[in-house]
Amino acid sequence: MINNVLKSAVIFIITLVFSIPFSSAQSKSSKKKNKPNVIYIMADDLGPGMLSYYGQKYFTTPNIDKIAEQGIVFNNSYSSTFCAPSRATFITGYNDCRENKYVLTSGKGYKEAAIDASKDKIVQNRIDAVIGIEPDITYLPQVFKAAGYVTGEIGKLDYGFLTTAKQMNNHGWDYHYGYYDHTQCHGFYPMFLHENGNRISIPGNTHPDAAKTGESGSDEQQEQARWDMNGKTVYSQDLFLNKMLEFIRTNKENPFFLYHPTQLPHGPVAIPAIHPEIAFNDDLTQIEKAYASMVKRLDDDLGIIINELDALGIADNTMIIFSSDNGHELYYNYKDRTAKPYRNMQTGQPFNNITDKFYSEIGGDIFDGNNGQAGLKRSNWNGGVKVPLFIYWPNKIKPGQTSDKLVANYDFMTTMADMLGVNIQENKDGTSYYNTLLNKKQKSEEQHTSIAFGSFMGPALITHDGWKLRYFAPKNIFQLYYIPDDYKEENDVSNEYPEKVKALTSELIEKCDGNLDNGWISYGRHFKFVN
Numbered sequence: 001m002i003n004n005v006l007k008s009a010v011i012f013i014i015t016l017v018f019s020i021p022f023s024s025a026q027s028k029s030s031k032k033k034n035k036p037n038v039i040y041i042m043a044d045d046l047g048p049g050m051l052s053y054y055g056q057k058y059f060t061t062p063n064i065d066k067i068a069e070q071g072i073v074f075n076n077s078y079s080s081t082f083c084a085p086s087r088a089t090f091i092t093g094y095n096d097c098r099e100n101k102y103v104l105t106s107g108k109g110y111k112e113a114a115i116d117a118s119k120d121k122i123v124q125n126r127i128d129a130v131i132g133i134e135p136d137i138t139y140l141p142q143v144f145k146a147a148g149y150v151t152g153e154i155g156k157l158d159y160g161f162l163t164t165a166k167q168m169n170n171h172g173w174d175y176h177y178g179y180y181d182h183t184q185c186h187g188f189y190p191m192f193l194h195e196n197g198n199r200i201s202i203p204g205n206t207h208p209d210a211a212k213t214g215e216s217g218s219d220e221q222q223e224q225a226r227w228d229m230n231g232k233t234v235y236s237q238d239l240f241l242n243k244m245l246e247f248i249r250t251n252k253e254n255p256f257f258l259y260h261p262t263q264l265p266h267g268p269v270a271i272p273a274i275h276p277e278i279a280f281n282d283d284l285t286q287i288e289k290a291y292a293s294m295v296k297r298l299d300d301d302l303g304i305i306i307n308e309l310d311a312l313g314i315a316d317n318t319m320i321i322f323s324s325d326n327g328h329e330l331y332y333n334y335k336d337r338t339a340k341p342y343r344n345m346q347t348g349q350p351f352n353n354i355t356d357k358f359y360s361e362i363g364g365d366i367f368d369g370n371n372g373q374a375g376l377k378r379s380n381w382n383g384g385v386k387v388p389l390f391i392y393w394p395n396k397i398k399p400g401q402t403s404d405k406l407v408a409n410y411d412f413m414t415t416m417a418d419m420l421g422v423n424i425q426e427n428k429d430g431t432s433y434y435n436t437l438l439n440k441k442q443k444s445e446e447q448h449t450s451i452a453f454g455s456f457m458g459p460a461l462i463t464h465d466g467w468k469l470r471y472f473a474p475k476n477i478f479q480l481y482y483i484p485d486d487y488k489e490e491n492d493v494s495n496e497y498p499e500k501v502k503a504l505t506s507e508l509i510e511k512c513d514g515n516l517d518n519g520w521i522s523y524g525r526h527f528k529f530v531n
Contacts, residue, residue: 081324
């Protein structure tokens with residue numbers, strides 16, 4: 001462990017060199033372009049409470065915070081309840097309660113190819129047969145390509161648990177590098193990744209499951225496995241950072257869209273070294289230090305990326321968006337501190353998610369990752385779906401702005417089409433917030449009346465004026481909350497406002513294409529399996 005701390009100290013010193021200057025320097029190449037470069041970083045399972053911008057007290061996220069402070073912060077930003085539908089809504093522009101708008105394959109398809117490289121193309125052909133039935137719609141990268149952009153995705157690739165080069169190309173990606181298998185990407189030391197359809201072996205990594213160590217606890221045996229670096233030579237985020245820098249350098253003369261759906265800080269908890277900022281914090285357990293270090297790594301990488309933009313003279317012509325795929329999640333147990341499956345640490349009882357639900361203070365989350373909200377990932381409480389959304393665009397977005405506009409992650413496609421003058425023929429579910437970015441008056445059609453999202457508990461609806469209808473499908477229960485006066489969703493007022501419940505139920509059913517089961521996520525209902 002001492003070696004890990006010393007190693008992290010070196011990393012920290014290097015990171016200081018790459019801190020964000022936010023300089024106004026501009027090269028000749030950037031002056032040639034009128035269209036801004038766009039970089040979208042989508043964190044994985046990052047609740048707002050994990051950022052020092054929102055008050056995280058155990059560590060800081062200075063680079064992410066600067067994006068917020070020198071750009072615009074959306075206070076009412078919602079995504080989906082977990083990764084696959086979140087990326088699907090982002091890529092397709094439709095909410096995740098709709099029917100037949102995308103096909104989500106199950107994971108583990110590349111497991112045999114991890115052991116036998118010769119089977120890689122066989123596996124891809126098998127998956128192509130499944131994803132080939134996806135609808136013929138407009139996908140996000142196609143909007144950028146229509147405006148003359150080079151498009152690239154690096155990290156957890158595309159929107160299902162499995163993908164192939166054929167699907168990535170069909171969606172409009174010029175370049176893609178990362179995991180084709182989202183089950184493998186729950187490990188951080190892959191034996192191989194894919195680049196534009198080609199299998200790229202990673203020497204020194206020898207675990208077929210990418211060294212996933214599990215998330216069931218933090219006992220001594222598991223800690224030993226976590227820090228046993230045998231067969232864990234190359235950390236995936238190192239590869240992704242290098243590829244992102246290479247993509248930016250290669251395309252510095254042309255407008256580009258770079259999408260980075262990172263693994264960080266999704267579990268299992270895995271990091272090459274504890275970050276020096278928290279290495280000697282006695283308030284945190286070893287596994288909590290490791291988890292916090294994953295967030296710190298994401299923040300450090302953002303600093304390096306923006307330093308590179310500045311060095312190339314294109315920082316002033318680059319928009320950077322930071323968000324998360326869904327709300328907070330916990331990836332560890334610790335005796336008498338927190339537990340999985342989740343339960344009330346004071347009573348020892350599991351949460352029924354009707355009359356009681358997860359809160360950090362009773363669920364044992366020392367970081368308060370959901371920022372005081374109810375619930376976690378997979379739930380339809382706000383802690384599972386409300387996410388950070390920060391957008392930085394020098395000389396275009398006035399620093400220090402905040403907006404209470406109701407937005408969803410599927411609004412991004414419509415916003416970019418608006419900015420770039422691209423006409424989308426379909427009637428997408430998203431609305432544009434481009435005028436909000438520029439601090440201009442919004443048009444009536446740019447305001448959601450409401451948004452809907454699915455979950456493992458059932459769908460829910462949020463209105464622009466703060467009402468929330470929650471459907472708990474297992475018990476066929478509707479609950480009503482007024483979020484402006486009830487941030488923690490403690491007071492169900494459905495009995496007081498039966499007409500409101502009735503009206504919002506009709507609205508939710510409509511957004512679920514007439515069937516509330518469309519928003520009750522389960523593997524049997526939403527996933528196409530690949531054997």
